[in-house]
Amino acid sequence: MSDPVPGTPRDADWAAATRAAIAESDAALAARFDADGDIDRLLAARAQAVDALVREAWSHCVPQDANLSLFAVGGYGRGELFPQSDIDLLVLGPAEAQARHRDELARFFTLLWDAGLPVGHAVRSPAECTQAAAADITVLTALLEARPLLADLDAAAELAAAVSAQRIWPAHEYYIAKREEQRARHARFGDTADNLEPNLKEGPGGMRDVQTLRWMALRIVGTWDPDSLMAIGQLGADEFATLERERRALSRLRFGLHLVAGKREERLRFDYQKLLAERLGHVDTADSLGVEQMMQGFYRSAALVLRIGDRLLQRYEEQLEGExxxxxxxxxxxxxxxxxxxxxxxxxxxxxxxxxxxxxxxxxxxxxxxxxxxxxxxxxxxxxxxxxxxxxxxxxxxxxxLLRGPQAVETLKRMARLGVLGRWIPAFANVSGRMQFDLFHVFTVDQHTLAVLKNIASFASGSPDERFALAHQVWPKLRKPELLLLAGLFHDIAKGRGGDHSELGAVDAREFCTALELSEGDTALVEWLVREHLLMSVTAQKQDIGDPDVIHRFATRVADRERLDHLYLLTCADIAGTSPKLWNAWKDRLMADLYTATRLALRRGLEHPVAAEERVAETRQAAHAILASFGSGDEEIDALFARMPRVGFERSRPDQVAWQAASLREVAVGQGCIRARPLTGYTGALEVFVHSPDRDGLFAAIVATLDRLGLTIHQARVLDGPLDMVFDSFEVEPSDARHACSAEDVERRLSQVLAGPLDGIRPTRRTQPRHLRHFRIAVQVGFDTISHAEGPRTMLSLVCNDRPGLLADVAMVLRDQHLRVHDARIATFGERAEDVFQITDRRNLPLDDAQRQALHTALLACLDGERQ
Known part of the structure; x- marks a missing residue:
């Protein structure tokens, strides 16, 4: 490395002083940002501050007669420099000059890095620029916005000529390549800006989309000057004003994100959303969190960028291909x-x-x-x-x-995207871009609504959708399909207003249907569907739909077959449209089973509810037929059934009863067995049956073992059988589909664990996933006494943050409190777990006040703090 130019400070001293100057300058810019300073001036000010330091470093290292020129390229070349952005430089000069001053250039770049400037650099001749840009369109794009830092007009002209459309990437080829690049980039983000943690730079509707429009104009038209573009009809004054307004809004978000993250971060992660919202001055209100207000602003900006971008891209195409x-x-x-x-x-x-x-x-x-x-x-x-x-x-x-015509759902989607639907239905405009700060709703309210409508459209396609067992059979029964579309359109339209969105939305739906002059019967149906759109989901996931009383209560609220058909389809579409990961074969079966059972109840008549004895007899007869088909005689079947709990015939499916009975054939009376089998239609999911002598801690030991095997429990049923034997059944699936357990693995591991003492069995300790740490739900513990055929029980309701091993931890608390679990319903909604347990003490009695208080205290101690 050459010696410093006489009269200049030593490199280490200069780097240290420069680092301090950068920190001071950035702190001043952050203060201006917090004081609501103009974002374009802030970006330009940072670029100008860095310009001065880069020029000074160059003067320290590179002789004036070096025959080398220095350019800022990329975003830095545009004069936009965010707090954590790269500083991209191009040194332009002939190969001979590059070689002669290699050491000086190395010293220059090292000096900038030592000063804390994240420099990316290239050293090329004009011919090398042509070659590199021809091979990589991103290199060309960066050079299109080259800005001289230390270069004369001749050097700038030479660089422009080296990457001109006459040499490489003619306008039409550039347009096609950048359009495909944009499509691929959008596809990486699911072709939507409405992600929970959107990427401000690369995501659909983000900064890169605005920049792409600029780059295409520079290549195709030769300018991004708005007056010139307006003069030739490529851009409207209103469009340019809107695009600039949203670019500044996105820039402000990105500048603030860099500040709160303290590092190069383009993804608006949960870690930073609340901090950024507070820094931008958003305040929580009764109807909307500050972070939700900020995110709604982003989603609306991204939507407008996409809307205007579509128009400009089409005009570029016409510019290239002619009218x-x-x-x-x-x-x-x-x-x-x-x-x-x-x-x-x-x-x-x-x-x-x-x-x-x-x-x-x-x-x-x-x-x-x-x-x-x-x-x-x-x-x-x-x-x-x-x-x-x-x-x-x-x-x-x-x-x-339009609702009754072809492509009705696609029409609603188009109207929403182009802003028409929000004008026609002002309440829809209020939920456009509205997010909910949780992990359950992964889309904004408007995008969720459109996803629900898309699912409804798939029911009408005529082709069975493997995700939904009965939808293609139920759809043709609808008298007026447009009524279901209206229910889907209005089911969440009142979110964010405060109060019960189902009740408020039902009022909106009635007003709208009345305005459209629908009949009273049709209006009442849509109104009821909006008000009760959560009824089927809550019933299936939180109650035991094997209980005839549950079915009767649900059927009474539904009242007739038409409501049931519409509610089933709306529920399936709603759950599947909430999150791509939320709908699965387990939920599909729950909804299908509830639909089928309710249909039978309605056919029988609500005045004739299914008696427990009738249900037991029907299940017993069906299970008997299954066993007989495999060669079991009547006497053997009766003996097997005598070993099983009566309530199992009331609450279980015939195939489950037959499978469990067949398992008992292999063991003597009083001996246990463990069996597992794949659940049909479920990838990696298993049904696990544990038949064992009852003892304290058994349920906790089973749950902890399944947890250690990486299995998530969706449903647990614990039945007491004759001779103090338990009949426990679990429906499980792998928490990670890449590491599925075989039925044999589960049988072997449970057999090993249950063969020994249970006291030392504890769930594995796992690190909590990053995204769960930002959603704190106060633990809610509720108790109720319920009647049951085997005597009264305590219903424990638990609402808390979901996390790995949650059920296993709860089971340990119940064991430590010397309580018995008889049934469990496991429901998870994003980061929120809502679990229900039927429990008693060791004497099979419901909990008294002292026991309830002790359990409440123990659960809070276990769950109120997130497991680290």
């Missing part, structure tokens, strides 16, 4: 390069024309989308669209025809 030949569709519309366009320049003249557009669009499956000029005209006309309350009867009927 297409129009294909008439009707008197109002035509197709231009397969994009639907209004024929008249003054379209639309009113909301009727807009609804007509969506009707024609729905009838043309060959339409690629909406033509950009028509989309812009539609955007400008949005303020003139009345709400359904203010619309005339004709317009309301037009909307109803």
């Amino acid at each position: 297409p030949v129009a294909q008439p569709v009707d008197a109002q519309f035509e197709l231009r390069r397969s994009y639907l366009a209004a024929r008249e320049a003054d379209w639309p003249r009113g909301a009727d024309d807009i609804f007509a557009l969506f009707a024609v669009w729905a009838s043309r499956e060959d339409a690629r989308g909406l033509h950009s000029r028509t989309a812009r005209a539609l955007a400008e006309a949005l303020p003139g669209i009345p709400s359904f309350r203010d619309a005339d009867s004709g317009l309301r009927q037009r909307f109803l025809r």
Whole structure:
């Protein structure tokens, strides 16, 4: 390394002083940010501060006559420098100069790194720039925005010529490549900006999308100057203003994210969301958390970027390919390069024309989308669209025809994306971009609603969807499918207002249906569905649907077959549309079993509820037939059934009873056995049957062992059989699908554990997943006394944070309190666990006040702090 230029400080001293200067400058910029300083000025100020330091370092290291030029490239080249962004530099010069000053350049880059500047650099000749950019479009994109730091006009012109469209990446090729790059990038994020932890830079509607529009304009048109783009019709003044407003909003979020993270971070993770919301001045209200307000702002910004971006990309395409030949569709519309366009320049003249557009669009499956000029005209006309309350009867009927016409769900999705649905139904605009700060709802309310409608559309496709056992059979029974669409549209529309969103949404649904002049019967059905849209889910997941009393109570609330059909389909669509991971074969079977059992109850008549004896007799007869088909005689079957608890015939399916009875054939009376079998239709899921002499701590030992095997328990049933033998059954699935357990592994491990003492068996200790640490739910413990055929029991209700090993920990607490578990219903909703247990003391009596208080205290001690 060469010696310092005379009169300059030593490198170490300069780096230390510069590091301190950077920290001081960044602190001042952070203070300006917190004082609501203009974001563009902050970005420019940081870039200018770094410019000065980079030039100073260059002067310390590189002679003036080196025949080398220095450029800022990438985001730094644009003059936008965020607190933790890379500082990308290009040294341009002939190969001979590069070689002669290799040591000086090495010293220059080392000095910048020692000063704490995250520098990325390249040293190239113009020819090498051409070669590198031709091989990698990202290199070209970075060089398109090169900004001279220490370079004359000739060097700048030489660099521009080296990467010009005449040499590499002609405009059309560049457009196609960047469009495909964008599509691939969007696909990595599920093609939606509405992720719980969105990426501000790379995600759909994020900063990279804004920059891509700029890069394409530079390559295709040769400028990003708004006046020039407006002059040639590529950009409207309103579009540019909107795009700039949202770019600044996104930039402010990204600048703040870098500050709160203290490192290069582009993903708006849960770790930083609340901190950033507080720093931006968002305050919790009764209806909305500050973090939810901030995230709603982001989602709305991203939606607008995507909306305008679609228009500009289409115009770039037309710029490259020329004005297409129009294909008439009707008197109002035509197709231009397969994009639907209004024929008249003054379209639309009113909301009727807009609804007509969506009707024609729905009838043309060959339409690629909406033509950009028509989309812009539609955007400008949005303020003139009345709400359904203010619309005339004709317009309301037009909307109803859209619901009854082809591609109804796709039409609603288009109307939502283009801002029409929010104008027509103002309550929908209120939930657009609205997120809920939890892990259960992984989409914003509007996107969840559209996902529910998409699931409903799949029921109507005519092709069975393997995710839903009965949906394709139930759908054809619907008298008016549009009523289910309306229920799906309104089921969550009142979220964020405070109060019960189901009740408030039902009021909205009635008002809307009345305005559309639906009959009282149809209106009442939609209203009921919105009010009760959680009923089936809660019943199936929190209650024992093998209990005839549960079925009778549910059937009484449903009251008739039409409501049941609609509620079943809405429930399936709702759960599956809440999170891709939430719907599974276990939930599908629960809903299908509840639907089937309720249908039978309604057919029998609510005045004739199923008696326990009747249910026992039916199950016994069906299980007997199964065993007989495998060669068992009547006498043997009766002997096996005599060893089983009566309540098992009342609450279990015939195939379960037959399987358990067959397991008893292999062991003598009073001896235990453990069996496991795959659950049909469930990947890696098992049903586990434990038949064992009863003893204290047995349930806890079983649960802890299953937990150690990496199995998540969805349902547990603990039945006391004759001769003090237990009949415990569990439905489990791997917590990680990559590490499934075989039935044989489960049988072997449980047999080993239960053969020895149970006192020392404890659940494994696991680190809590990162995302769960940011959602603290106060532990809620509730008690109730319930009646049961074998005597009264205590119902323990537990609401708390879900985490690995939760059920095993709870089971240990119950064991330590000397309590018996007779039934368990395990339900998890994102980060929230809502579990229900039927328990008694050792004498099979319900808990008294002292026992309840002791258990309450023990549970709080175990669960109130997150396990580390």
